[in-house]
Amino acid sequence: MYAGKLNTDEYGKEAEKISTVVIPLGSVEAHGRHCPLDTDNMIPERILRDVEGVMRQEILVAPPINYGYTPGLSTFPGTVTIGMETLISLYTQVAAGYVGWGARHIVFMNGHGGNIPALSAACDNIAARGAYAMVISYWLNFSQDILTVCSAQGHAGEDETSLVLAIDPSLVDMGKASSWEKKPLITPMNGPDMASRRIPEAVTGDARKADRKKGDALYRILRDRTVETIRAFAAGEYVR
């Protein structure tokens, strides 16, 4: 159930029965010229809406943390980035707040790649407080499943654009959907003009291949895989 919709008495009662808290997080940043700045927030929230429908009695969904770490796209209008130290502290303190109210398992439901180093540090901080924390970055954890629906993955590419179309097609300007098939080197790197050279339109992959049907199919898969992953984590199954 949604923690923010409960009153304090209700939260106290539910927290005695439900020990897994899921925190949605993302980023406000350019997603091509065709997708909204809120893309990385909308997708995890939609996945969680579907997941909550299945796991209402098993999870508490916290209010989201909608700003993240995205200096690489900060040259695109509307992108807002939060410093790494601040984010580590914010993620840790929000999660620790729920641990203080009885949570044993924290799941960070992440929509943005740049958040992962800060989330990793936050997981370590939560472990040091005696609780368990994990990150689900849906496009990484469930990459194989996504590739059964889409031909490739990318930033504001075929998969992400399809996921936004399935939420609300009026938020996507398919006339501006573009492609950038060059693969940025996957290693930490940055420089003053790096974003414009590596991903000139804030797109990787081919957004023109996106459609709403693919998005609907992806949400069904992402719901099932997320449910399965959270249940395994809460049951203490950390290996395969």
Ligand SMILES: [Zn+2]
């Ligand atoms: Zn994104």
